[in-house]
Amino acid sequence: MYSFDPTEEQQMLIEAVNKYAANDLRPAARNAEESGELPRKIIAKGWELGLLQASIPETYGGFGERSAVTGALAVEEMAFGDLAGALAVTAPSLFATPISLMGSEEQKREYLPRIVEGEWSPYTAALIEYAFDFDPNDLKTIATLEDGRYSLNGEKAFVSFAKEAQALLVYANLDGQTQAFIVAKEAEGLSISEEREKLMGVNALPLYRVKLTNVKIPVANRLGGESGCAFEQLLASMRIANAAAAVGVANAAFEYSRDYAKEREAFGVKIAQKQAIAFMLAEMRTEIEAMRLLMWEAAWELDTGREDAVKDAYLASTGAADMAMMVTDRAVQILGGHGYIRDHPVEMWMRNGRGFAMLTGLAII
């Protein structure tokens, strides 16, 4: 069956997240972007929505099952409020969700309860590397098996909350396959940059460079234990999250510029009454809808165990990244000179909009 209505439960969740996004994240976003700091109180409040908790089974301290569709709906709403804020609130998922989905029994028991039962605490993952042709399936960070332990070597970029993280999930190349390794913060050979990454956007999110020099970890710390993990599935979850966030940011920019266009007058009419503006808005709305459906389908495929999920998550993420750039650019255009001024959020959304082409790995559903 085809069906496009979220369940009642999902609808309630969407409304709750939307309220938080609109009342907490959005009003704090500009200050956070300029100061580089999102107040912890706001992050804590987002954590209380229980998105991660609801995706982890009771046995491990949560109260539900992972649903990619539900996760995608929530991430979209949160990013509608503010991208950096959404990535901050959901950062612990980067560590917990892969463990919940693919961890060994011991890994789940050791980490999940302490993450989900308490307050928001910094856990993270390190996927991205600093290279123009970065490819998650061809990592330059290398894992080798030596004397019954894994040794990790390489450098990771854009690692959120690395400085204070209790533990990181580090993705590395093991015999040509991307695998994940749990690395404790005190591990020898792990060094985290003093300086934060300086990016075009998402400045409220503390991101760091992470160096691994002969970091030795027990074999039990490989995600999934001896048999490892199905990275393609995790990557698909990250790509869907990326696409969902792109749709959320684009929708924020669309609604803001639509409302502005209905207010702003030029040449005696509202600018929205000019086709040049109205047609841009119509195309923005159409593209958002197109990519939202593609992203939903990939999420549904992931939930129902379809093979196409991996490819379709890639298509959704690729398409949504382009769409977000197009839509946010036009939002700035519709505001004219005012769009370029930092009093309005659209310029920030445009800077964020470009990020989706390279930020896969900063969110997961």
Next chain:
Amino acid sequence: MSIEFDAPKPVANAQFVLKTVAEEMMRPNSRYFDEHEHEIPWDYIEFMHSAMKAMGGNSLAPREPSPSSPPPEDERHRDDGGKRPPIGYQLIAAQMEALSWGDVGLYHCLPGGGLGAAAVHAAGSPEQREKFLARFHGDKPTFAAMCITEAGAGSDNSAIRTRATLDEKTKEWVINGEKIFVTGGDKSFTEYEKLGRGFIVVWASIDPAAGRAGMRAFVVEGGTPGVRVVKLEHKMGIRVSDTAAISLVDARVPFENILGSPTVDQNPTGFKKAMATFDATRPLVAATGVGVARAAFEFLKERLAEREIHIRYGLPRQKLTSIERDVIDMEIMLKSAWLMVIKAVWMADNKKPNALEASMSKVRSGDICTKITQKVVEMLGPLGYSREFLAEKWMRDAKITDIYEGTGQINRLVVARQILGYSGAELR
């Protein structure tokens, strides 16, 4: 309620069956009829007619409505205790996509009521439906067509000048005017021996002073005196589908052939009902565009595969070849356009107002099917441009999607009005 993307069984079945029909009955005829414009594809028409009859009425899938006439109202929203949700429009969309993948011009030659019957469905009384629509279940293939467009009235179809006046003595409507671009106009009006008697639905004003409120549709039976097919257009694409100019000079039509009220009321219901036809049919036209685009896209991928070029999905864009980037972009366009069609018809099936989604799907389909087919021709180089293959034909066929049933611009207007909450007067 939940978010799901499983094609319902009858939809999946129809797609499966029609793929064979498309491959056996359409593709082999595509080039011939492209090069023999105005020749009627009799074998195809007769085959399709008997195939549809054999499968249960005027339909290609058992006990479901046909692609050329919408499901009757009661079936559209069939409620059997919530066990089986209505899928009438979803099924039609899937059928139209599959047949257009075969050949969108030949799809238009599928016997049945087409837009003409759709207008009777939307604006006619139950008696009129019975009277005018039974013929499509007859022994001979039968056609109907819709005549709105005139030389001076296309997108702005409220500007039509065709007039209908009531002859009080005979209680007949007398219609005068000239219609152009009537799809299937010839097969619907001209009395061919191999065809059952068809009709055309002619839009005319019963009171020019009343503007839109005075617009009505009239069922004009095939062969009516005073009505003539004066021209068949020569087109860039969909050449097998006849596009007729029809003139009406003192054409007399029985009183009861008017669809809707015979007097001018203040509510422009006649016009609104015509527009309602478009809400229903826009995603279906969008589906035809998706079908053509998919044909071209699959053809491209097959040619690439022959040369051992396989698309490396999953690579970062910076590592992809230009061919791979183009193919991936096309696939994104194609898949998302189809999902937009599906969502729009799913809404129609579930009685959800879908004017926004219907027009968005048409905008998107018009955009992507022109882009994809044009790109495929470019990417295939001489093979794309050559008439030895069908790629160039699909590019010519695709373009019509962005023109009829509301041009891309008109559908953008509809979308914009919806999202801005504007009336036609506020944004024109």
